[in-house]
Amino acid sequence: MNPKRVFAIFLRQAYLYRRSFPRLLEVFYWPTMDILLWGFVSIYLQKSSTGLPGFVAFFLGALILWDILFRAQQGITVSFLEDMWARNLLNIFVTPLKINEYICGLLLVSVLKVIISFSVMSVLAGLLYSFNIFKLGVMLIPLIINLVAMGWALGILTTGFILRFGQEAEVLAWAVAFLFMPFSAVFYPVDVLPPVIKTISFFIPASHVFEGMRTLINSDGFPSRELIIATILNVVYLSVALIVFKLTYRKVLKDGLIPKIGE
Amino acid sequence: MVQFPDTLIEIKSLWKAFAKKHALKEISLEIRKGEFVGIIGPNGAGKTTLLHCLLGLITPDRGEIRLFGLPINSKRSEILKRVNFASSYVSLPYSLTVKENLLIYAHLYGVEYPAQSCENVMKMFDIHPLKNQPARRLSSGQMMRLNLAKAMINNPEILLLDEPTVGLDPEIALKTRNLLLKLNRERGMTILYTSHNIKEVETLCSRVVIINRGEILADGSVEELLERYDSEELEALYFSLVK
Numbered sequence: 001m002n003p004k005r006v007f008a009i010f011l012r013q014a015y016l017y018r019r020s021f022p023r024l025l026e027v028f029y030w031p032t033m034d035i036l037l038w039g040f041v042s043i044y045l046q047k048s049s050t051g052l053p054g055f056v057a058f059f060l061g062a063l064i065l066w067d068i069l070f071r072a073q074q075g076i077t078v079s080f081l082e083d084m085w086a087r088n089l090l091n092i093f094v095t096p097l098k099i100n101e102y103i104c105g106l107l108l109v110s111v112l113k114v115i116i117s118f119s120v121m122s123v124l125a126g127l128l129y130s131f132n133i134f135k136l137g138v139m140l141i142p143l144i145i146n147l148v149a150m151g152w153a154l155g156i157l158t159t160g161f162i163l164r165f166g167q168e169a170e171v172l173a174w175a176v177a178f179l180f181m182p183f184s185a186v187f188y189p190v191d192v193l194p195p196v197i198k199t200i201s202f203f204i205p206a207s208h209v210f211e212g213m214r215t216l217i218n219s220d221g222f223p224s225r226e227l228i229i230a231t232i233l234n235v236v237y238l239s240v241a242l243i244v245f246k247l248t249y250r251k252v253l254k255d256g257l258i259p260k261i262g263e
Numbered sequence: 264m265v266q267f268p269d270t271l272i273e274i275k276s277l278w279k280a281f282a283k284k285h286a287l288k289e290i291s292l293e294i295r296k297g298e299f300v301g302i303i304g305p306n307g308a309g310k311t312t313l314l315h316c317l318l319g320l321i322t323p324d325r326g327e328i329r330l331f332g333l334p335i336n337s338k339r340s341e342i343l344k345r346v347n348f349a350s351s352y353v354s355l356p357y358s359l360t361v362k363e364n365l366l367i368y369a370h371l372y373g374v375e376y377p378a379q380s381c382e383n384v385m386k387m388f389d390i391h392p393l394k395n396q397p398a399r400r401l402s403s404g405q406m407m408r409l410n411l412a413k414a415m416i417n418n419p420e421i422l423l424l425d426e427p428t429v430g431l432d433p434e435i436a437l438k439t440r441n442l443l444l445k446l447n448r449e450r451g452m453t454i455l456y457t458s459h460n461i462k463e464v465e466t467l468c469s470r471v472v473i474i475n476r477g478e479i480l481a482d483g484s485v486e487e488l489l490e491r492y493d494s495e496e497l498e499a500l501y502f503s504l505v506k
Contacts, residue, residue, distance in 0.1 A: 091348075
């Protein structure tokens with residue numbers, strides 16, 4: 001692993017965001033819109049209903065944490081797409097860069113995007129709704145790590161599909177995280193899900209993270225069981241994603257697809 | 264096959280097929296240090312596939328490729344530090360400035376003094392005054408020069424060029440050719456150059472490889488080829504071979 005080459009991949013994306021106002025705006029725009037829209041919706045629902053204590057906290061907490069997963073995935077996939085759109089992939093893949101270094105560079109970009117988005121949402125939630133996500137304390141850290149890990153697994157997998165199937169698979173960059181959303185029990189407890197979906201949701205790391213978040217907001221103690229299951233699942237998800245990506249990359253080299261990506 | 268001590272590229276019995284159609288058939292080639300080799304052939308002849316195999320972008324079905332005596336399939340990263348590539352069909356990020364683009368590639372190639380190397384190649388290709396311009400504002404000629412500057416950022420021992428003068432106006436194309444000749448003669452850089460332009464290859468290259476349907480039809484210096492096939496000029500010979 002060569003840190004200079006990993007840094008170069010990060011630097012390429014950093015320059016891009018510095019130079020492109022629409023891209024920079026996008027990093028701030030969607031988190032802001034989400035917080036404004038869903039924050040007011042949750043306040044309205046809280047006022048209209050008496051049976052949902054802590055509704056605003058549940059909703060905003062879930063929204064902020066879901067965005068972490070989404071940004072972590074996007075940080076990888078969209079960064080890869082940027083090189084595809086710029087017809088720059090071939091130039092990158094003929095350098096001494098190794099594929100694991102490329103992935104590491106994209107992971108760094110993903111971390112930066114998560115930090116920016118999380119900061120924007122947390123500050124707005126505090127200013128507009130007096131919701132302090134940091135009240136969850138240090139337990140916030142394992143929740144975030146697990147969401148980032150799942151986002152990375154989805155991002156690596158999606159990037160592999162785009163590498164293999166080209167522009168036709170581009171839509172996955174935006175859709176794949178939302179495919180998992182209904183099963184992740186983001187805005188509602190797992191208990192409300194029908195039995196079959198409940199079984200599916202057990203195998204999704206994010207569902208355990210959001211259950212853990214609700215346990216913490218309710219001050220029902222430390223969600224150790226949920227965090228252990230989420231961590232084990234994430235290890236499996238990341239391992240599968242990396243293996244699939246490596247196999248896909250090998251297939252892409254065999255089929256000579258890199259020069260054709262983006263055509 | 265005779266092994267030359269200064270052989271930089273060795274290709275042995277290379278086969279590659281896409282969807283059961285052969286792109287390369289039993290290609291064997293040895294390229295020595297300082298050679299300027301032109302690969303010519305019609306569209307779909309296998310020129311670009313051959314370059315991509317040399318860069319490790321395509322895994323061959325059979326055969327062996329060695330650069331600097333090292334196999335490309337297992338020593339790719341090591342080899343590519345000493346090689347570079349430019350193509351008129353590949354671009355660089357348009358939002359980034361000339362200098363930013365070069366800086367990224369300087370890091371990717373592990374160049375010791377990235378900022379200094381960027382300055383040097385910008386001066387070499389006459390794009391220094393454009394260093395703070397986003398690549399999107401460059402003309403096609405300037406963009407090609409940026410591509411070539413990128414290709415020189417690691418001072419490569421082997422330079423692979425895929426139709427680098429396509430789309431350039433005659434003046435810029437001439438400047439580019441002169442620069443490549445200078446690099447080849449003064450630095451002893453080994454250059455592999457694919458082109459459709461036979462006259463260009465004739466002017467530039469010390470050796471010409473004619474390829475069609477994935478097979479090498481002829482290989483030698485222009486003089487050798489004309490004598491071997493009893494032809495007056497390369498263009499006529501080319502058309503008689505690829506017809």
